[in-house]
Amino acid sequence: MFFSSPNQTIRKAFNRIFDTTPLLISLVAALVVASVLLIAMSTDPLQAYRSMLNGAVGTENAFAETLVKAIPILFVAVGICVAFRGGVINIGGEGQMIAGALAGVSVALIATSLPGPLIILFSLTAGFVAGALYAGIAGFLKAYFNVNEILSTIMLNQIAVQSMNYLLNGVLLDPTEAGTNHIPKTAKILAEAQLPRFSITLPDAIYGALQGLGFAGTPELFARTRLHYGMIIAILLAVIIYMLLWRTTIGYRIRAVGENENASRYAGIHVPRQIILAMFIAGGCAGLAGVVQVLGLQYRLQTDGSATGFTANAGFNGIVAALFGGLNPLGAIPASAVFGGLLVGAQKMQRDMGVPAALITAVNGLIVIFTVSSQMFARRRARRRAANEPPRSERVLDAAVNTPMEQQT
Amino acid sequence: AQDEPFRVAVVSPSAINDLAFSQSMYDALLTIQAEMGEANFVFDFQEGTFVVDDAAVALRDWASSGNYDLIIAHGSQYGSVLEQLAPEFPEVSFAWGTDVNTFGLDNVFAYTAAADQGGFVNGALAALSSESGIIGVVGPVEVGDAKAYVDGFIAGAKAAKPDIEIQVNYIGSFSDVPLATEAANTFIANGADVLTGSAQMVVGAIAVAQENGAKWFGTQSSQSELAGDAGVLFQVYHWEVVLRDIIASIGEGKLGGESYILTLENGGLVMET
Amino acid sequence: MSATLPTGHRRIDQLEMRGIVKRFPGVLAVDHVDFDVCSGEIHALLGENGAGKSTLMKMLYGLYQQDEGVVRLNNAEVRIRSPHDAIQNGVGMIHQHFMLVPSLTVAENIALGMKSSRGWRLDLDLVSKRIRELSERYNLKVEPDIPTWQLAVGEQQRVEILRALYRGAALLILDEPTAVLTPQEVDDLFVILKKMTADGHALIFISHKLHEVLAISQRVTVLRDGRRVDTIPTEGATRLKLAEMMVGRPVVLEYERPEVTVYSDRLQVRNVSALNDRGEVGLRELSLSVAGGEIVGVAGVSGNGQHEMAQVIAGLRPLTGGKIEINGQDVTGRSPSVVRKMGVAYIPEERMIDGVVKDFTVAENLVLHDHGRKPFVSQRIFMNFKAIRDACQEAIRAYEIKTPGPDVPIKNLSGGNIQKLVLARELARQPQLLIAAQPTRGVDIGATEYIHRQLLKERARGTAILLISEDLDEIRALSDRIVVMYEGQIMGIVPGKDVNIRQLGAMMAGTPLDKVAEMS
Amino acid sequence: MIEQLLAPSVFAAAMRLATPYLFASLGEMFGQRSGVLNLGVDGTMLMGAFFGFYTVMITESLLLGVLAALITGLIMGLVTAFISVTLKAEQGISGIGIYLFGLGMSELLYQRLIGTPKSVSGFSNIYIPGLSDIEFLGIGEIFFRHNLLVYVAFALVPVSAFILNRTPFGLMIRAAGQNPQAADAMGVNVTRVRYITVMIGGMMAGLAGASLSIALLKVFQQNLTSGLGFIAVALVYFGRWRPLGILIGAMLFSVVQAIQLQISAIGIDIPSEFAVMLPYVITIIALVFASKRMEKPTALTKPFERGES
Numbered sequence A: 001m002f003f004s005s006p007n008q009t010i011r012k013a014f015n016r017i018f019d020t021t022p023l024l025i026s027l028v029a030a031l032v033v034a035s036v037l038l039i040a041m042s043t044d045p046l047q048a049y050r051s052m053l054n055g056a057v058g059t060e061n062a063f064a065e066t067l068v069k070a071i072p073i074l075f076v077a078v079g080i081c082v083a084f085r086g087g088v089i090n091i092g093g094e095g096q097m098i099a100g101a102l103a104g105v106s107v108a109l110i111a112t113s114l115p116g117p118l119i120i121l122f123s124l125t126a127g128f129v130a131g132a133l134y135a136g137i138a139g140f141l142k143a144y145f146n147v148n149e150i151l152s153t154i155m156l157n158q159i160a161v162q163s164m165n166y167l168l169n170g171v172l173l174d175p176t177e178a179g180t181n182h183i184p185k186t187a188k189i190l191a192e193a194q195l196p197r198f199s200i201t202l203p204d205a206i207y208g209a210l211q212g213l214g215f216a217g218t219p220e221l222f223a224r225t226r227l228h229y230g231m232i233i234a235i236l237l238a239v240i241i242y243m244l245l246w247r248t249t250i251g252y253r254i255r256a257v258g259e260n261e262n263a264s265r266y267a268g269i270h271v272p273r274q275i276i277l278a279m280f281i282a283g284g285c286a287g288l289a290g291v292v293q294v295l296g297l298q299y300r301l302q303t304d305g306s307a308t309g310f311t312a313n314a315g316f317n318g319i320v321a322a323l324f325g326g327l328n329p330l331g332a333i334p335a336s337a338v339f340g341g342l343l344v345g346a347q348k349m350q351r352d353m354g355v356p357a358a359l360i361t362a363v364n365g366l367i368v369i370f371t372v373s374s375q376m377f378a379r380r381r382a383r384r385r386a387a388n389e390p391p392r393s394e395r396v397l398d399a400a401v402n403t404p405m406e407q408q409t
Numbered sequence B: 001a002q003d004e005p006f007r008v009a010v011v012s013p014s015a016i017n018d019l020a021f022s023q024s025m026y027d028a029l030l031t032i033q034a035e036m037g038e039a040n041f042v043f044d045f046q047e048g049t050f051v052v053d054d055a056a057v058a059l060r061d062w063a064s065s066g067n068y069d070l071i072i073a074h075g076s077q078y079g080s081v082l083e084q085l086a087p088e089f090p091e092v093s094f095a096w097g098t099d100v101n102t103f104g105l106d107n108v109f110a111y112t113a114a115a116d117q118g119g120f121v122n123g124a125l126a127a128l129s130s131e132s133g134i135i136g137v138v139g140p141v142e143v144g145d146a147k148a149y150v151d152g153f154i155a156g157a158k159a160a161k162p163d164i165e166i167q168v169n170y171i172g173s174f175s176d177v178p179l180a181t182e183a184a185n186t187f188i189a190n191g192a193d194v195l196t197g198s199a200q201m202v203v204g205a206i207a208v209a210q211e212n213g214a215k216w217f218g219t220q221s222s223q224s225e226l227a228g229d230a231g232v233l234f235q236v237y238h239w240e241v242v243l244r245d246i247i248a249s250i251g252e253g254k255l256g257g258e259s260y261i262l263t264l265e266n267g268g269l270v271m272e273t
Numbered sequence C: 001m002s003a004t005l006p007t008g009h010r011r012i013d014q015l016e017m018r019g020i021v022k023r024f025p026g027v028l029a030v031d032h033v034d035f036d037v038c039s040g041e042i043h044a045l046l047g048e049n050g051a052g053k054s055t056l057m058k059m060l061y062g063l064y065q066q067d068e069g070v071v072r073l074n075n076a077e078v079r080i081r082s083p084h085d086a087i088q089n090g091v092g093m094i095h096q097h098f099m100l101v102p103s104l105t106v107a108e109n110i111a112l113g114m115k116s117s118r119g120w121r122l123d124l125d126l127v128s129k130r131i132r133e134l135s136e137r138y139n140l141k142v143e144p145d146i147p148t149w150q151l152a153v154g155e156q157q158r159v160e161i162l163r164a165l166y167r168g169a170a171l172l173i174l175d176e177p178t179a180v181l182t183p184q185e186v187d188d189l190f191v192i193l194k195k196m197t198a199d200g201h202a203l204i205f206i207s208h209k210l211h212e213v214l215a216i217s218q219r220v221t222v223l224r225d226g227r228r229v230d231t232i233p234t235e236g237a238t239r240l241k242l243a244e245m246m247v248g249r250p251v252v253l254e255y256e257r258p259e260v261t262v263y264s265d266r267l268q269v270r271n272v273s274a275l276n277d278r279g280e281v282g283l284r285e286l287s288l289s290v291a292g293g294e295i296v297g298v299a300g301v302s303g304n305g306q307h308e309m310a311q312v313i314a315g316l317r318p319l320t321g322g323k324i325e326i327n328g329q330d331v332t333g334r335s336p337s338v339v340r341k342m343g344v345a346y347i348p349e350e351r352m353i354d355g356v357v358k359d360f361t362v363a364e365n366l367v368l369h370d371h372g373r374k375p376f377v378s379q380r381i382f383m384n385f386k387a388i389r390d391a392c393q394e395a396i397r398a399y400e401i402k403t404p405g406p407d408v409p410i411k412n413l414s415g416g417n418i419q420k421l422v423l424a425r426e427l428a429r430q431p432q433l434l435i436a437a438q439p440t441r442g443v444d445i446g447a448t449e450y451i452h453r454q455l456l457k458e459r460a461r462g463t464a465i466l467l468i469s470e471d472l473d474e475i476r477a478l479s480d481r482i483v484v485m486y487e488g489q490i491m492g493i494v495p496g497k498d499v500n501i502r503q504l505g506a507m508m509a510g511t512p513l514d515k516v517a518e519m520s
Numbered sequence D: 001m002i003e004q005l006l007a008p009s010v011f012a013a014a015m016r017l018a019t020p021y022l023f024a025s026l027g028e029m030f031g032q033r034s035g036v037l038n039l040g041v042d043g044t045m046l047m048g049a050f051f052g053f054y055t056v057m058i059t060e061s062l063l064l065g066v067l068a069a070l071i072t073g074l075i076m077g078l079v080t081a082f083i084s085v086t087l088k089a090e091q092g093i094s095g096i097g098i099y100l101f102g103l104g105m106s107e108l109l110y111q112r113l114i115g116t117p118k119s120v121s122g123f124s125n126i127y128i129p130g131l132s133d134i135e136f137l138g139i140g141e142i143f144f145r146h147n148l149l150v151y152v153a154f155a156l157v158p159v160s161a162f163i164l165n166r167t168p169f170g171l172m173i174r175a176a177g178q179n180p181q182a183a184d185a186m187g188v189n190v191t192r193v194r195y196i197t198v199m200i201g202g203m204m205a206g207l208a209g210a211s212l213s214i215a216l217l218k219v220f221q222q223n224l225t226s227g228l229g230f231i232a233v234a235l236v237y238f239g240r241w242r243p244l245g246i247l248i249g250a251m252l253f254s255v256v257q258a259i260q261l262q263i264s265a266i267g268i269d270i271p272s273e274f275a276v277m278l279p280y281v282i283t284i285i286a287l288v289f290a291s292k293r294m295e296k297p298t299a300l301t302k303p304f305e306r307g308e309s
Ligand SMILES: Nc1ncnc2c1ncn2[C@@H]1O[C@H](COP(=O)(O)OP(=O)(O)OP(=O)(O)O)[C@@H](O)[C@H]1O
Pocket: C024, C025, C027, C028, C029, C047, C048, C049, C050, C051, C052, C053, C054, C055, C056, C096, C442, D307, D308
């Protein structure tokens, strides 16, 4: 990947596109299956999908909502890239998001005397650390007690929800709500602790062109939407984690352990430490997802007793986005956006067409199934490609390097 | 006397047929529609929106479309979303519940139910009809409407029969039917002959009451069909009482700033058998 | 009409493979090979690693499907699509890696996949009874009720043979059956094989050990690069001739081992004990020392503690007792990275599992443990890919590693070249002590020669070398002293020169050196 | 107080609570012993619960209801096997997909076909004559006053043990999970074995769902199982892939849950959140101890490819 000539780079880019083909096909396949369900419910699938597309990118606001939805998914997905590269299946994004949000909101509510940027910084840090430590439990149990991390993270998700319910009903409860019967929630964080909304001013030329295409908004793109700076943080994080994974010794060790635990151990790499670290980073990213939801969007943490009410399943969807992005943090950026659009668009479809929310859950499941299943085809391709990469077989090389003597018998 | 129908959009957490919270609103909208006629009143309903952030997207979409006369966020978890959203669309009227807080905004109505009132009635009657002197209460999470109902229920029962034993179990979930059911079984095994409970996961508990010859008292919607012989009394929410007022206000050009409470007195809460 | 065998199964009078071709992506593994074997015959199959021997046999056993060619059994064409088909046709196979389910007992392993005489219930008692009968007849002693993980390697092999016989194998393929046996066990095996041929079984025998092939077979077929070089009668063949047929050029079978300066002890192992993977005692009170400039060969049947010993020294396995010193410094219980910093290099025996990260590039693999050191790292955590690449180019050149370049995944290299890379990596650090476990296993003769020369060069440089190998020829060719291990203990230490092979064999089978001396 | 917490009724409740776990975990165990992790049990349970319930609602035949649940589970199992065995998808994640699909699909069907919560008459309790009257230690109440499916679930423990340890098929399952290459070389069709075990697992998950919807709860609602299937998977690890271990795990978990219910009911004042989280905490602790002496099927989650060793 790093020693490539320009020619190789082009070939690799080309291969990447082909590697994503099975994923896109799987996406389409899931939607085709979903259209069967739609027809069964006497809904016109074409119209439904048009509504979906419209809901995802049809308007400035829709597009902004797509990105808003993508933010926590991207955070989680970036972390999942590290975990999976390190050979750890982290299903605990939901719980880690909650842990991050709890710590982050606590800091934001306590450190009110500090300047805004510092509150944000400390709050984000607290969120990262809390998520990291929480995931670290599962990492520790896997590294030292051989506890299957899939199971422990699922259990930890449940524990996180109950802890959130307990804290939001207790010490973190908004003092003005104490004694009332309102939904448990924290106080609102200070305005200066909130992540600013994000907008860009379009250059005249582009704006003109967009207007020509029927764009109705102002040149201040996203100004009247909920899009916030969490997006920029998430993208920065993706780049940093990309560098970490492929440019630093830390990432090298994590990947080495993920690919081959034994060889790493033999080479003197402390395997348990890498497992915990991978889980730690993954959890930290998920923790950031949680705290950014609070600082950028909800400005307080509240619970309806379930995890989903807060996380919107980003802890799971992040896994799918990571797979979609080829377990590469940079690939996770477009993957999360696509996934965010899918979810936001599906909601629109639900509103426009009266499709039940349950259908969207089912389709979500189909997308996961088709995505993981399509990996086999990607693997096959990769193998075939490896086979065709010249010159490869030892025999070819043999012939080139030392011409053997003629056989003698 | 309008040409255009009155348009309402509603988002709610659970399903419209939950025999509880969401259904109470859905039924109320149907009632209003029957009253005003389908040509004059239409509504869009996005159910199953447990995810607060998804509700935010929906509310924003509706608000920015400019197509609706009233947008209802039916769930107290949607409050902070509305608090942010409403100021951005001052020309649109919003309503939300269950709460009394309009955030000082004059385009937000708030509504809630004095669930403790019907709870009190249910509790008193339950205590009087219990022979064993033990009553079981299944709650979801110890907050909001459910807590109000349960607190009212306990107060009513104690008032009617001070020595009544009330066993309460908040199972920690709005959806865990197996656990709620087993909680009901536990009460029965402990000698309870009257059960009550709030929220949509009580359906199994109702079946337990029926099977064991215990009595069931319900809240939010009528569960008489499910409860059969076991069902005694249901506190039913009639949001149409509130909706009528809100619609009238909007007709007069007043987009919010008011809060409403369903009570037994104003007919918003009705005890049904 | 073919006769039946004493086991009651149908005899295979003749099996013929004609024009067999098998391609793998990028490799023509088997290229128009003809091969045949008759009842009562042992036909040996010879060839370097990767020549296609196992692939050819796996097709006969239904594990692979040939791309071209036919198989004829007693002159009738058969199509073998799965091991199930093979078994139905009376073909059995003892694999290079044993195919037993460790948690199952001997009887269960043998009953696996067979119809039970009791229908839906297992009939293990009946199976055990038949096992006893069969083991009586062929002198294959095994206990039916013991889980197979408790068996020694030789016993496991007996179970495999029994299983094949039990299932009515009239033709038995033995893929490198002697690789893991002591000389004595090899002798025992040969007795069994001869008995089987006398009974009318047909046997195919694969081995790298030329003297074994000469001792047991009637005919030899040599494969090279997937093609059949020739089939010749064993009578009249010599080791040198067979070796040349395999390699395609004259080969050296002995090395010069010049006298070098011997330094003080680099490695001191004192009374070390440790558990094996199953939690049993794997090493008992083991003591050993290796001096600089000395090669100490460790002989023994695999699974007798060699692996555990290497791991304990490298810091990869906790000890339950004893002490290890390197250069006089106590490293007992220290982590692998500390031990490596003391100047220990380790060529692990399972190179694909423990030696390299398959999906990493050649360059990335080269720095598997030095990735955190200058010059491979800049500003403490960023990897310096230029330096790594340069170092890799240099290693490729110096160690004659055949690869398209430093940045291809290492799994694309052949076994011998992967081993050379591991060697390059381990020697790059100019170690004080080199642990070389099976350094030439699965490596062809050319690369073996090269690796042996490198080891001798290291010895000349003054490195202490602990050479663990199951290949007695290798041990004898390279070692200054030979240590024989049995069940985690040292049976004796003998000088490498003029060692008596019988003596070694007896020690490998568990007789301590002093007893061996008494016997002779 | 202790007396109340350890009353026979608490243990009887534990027996009921354990029933769906037993069905689902024993079924999952077969799949895992052959090398396939199915994390989608909960989705299959929901589908089984729905179709079992719906069939009983329409036909009023419990037999048909059970049959419908079994067939539903079988089909879900077939799909799962196709994804994990044939397409060799990463099992930890495809399971999540199957779960989400089952969750959404069962709710969708419920909304379309039933609409509003209804109850069916379902399996009623069978008092085993004689035994159910045993007063001693509350044995009668604890063990012998349950509905048919509770008895079936417990009976399946020895049956599963028998299948696994005493039949040729059990032998194949164990071999396929420990050393599929070896099993294949012995003529065992590893793929077929795995398909069958995953389908058995599916059927038992379907039955687990039905045990809720037509026996224990007698109602259906969206997400009826509320994550019970995931605990069932954990119990397989906990029980170290043995029926008896699973029984112990399921009972431990259920007893804790039943006691937790009783704690709240009799008004012992600990925050309900802690009571609810208790079983999960205990599961994690138990996993720590269970994992120490792992006897995990070596090939678990590893797709089988002939000729690769
Ligand atoms: N499954 C496979 N996929 C791709 N290539 C393979 C596969 N199996 C074997 N090969 C290749 O086929 C060739 C023949 O291998 P084979 O295992 O038959 O050699 P062999 O003669 O048995 O060697 P050894 O002495 O190491 O056992 C080698 O180049 C090998 O890499």
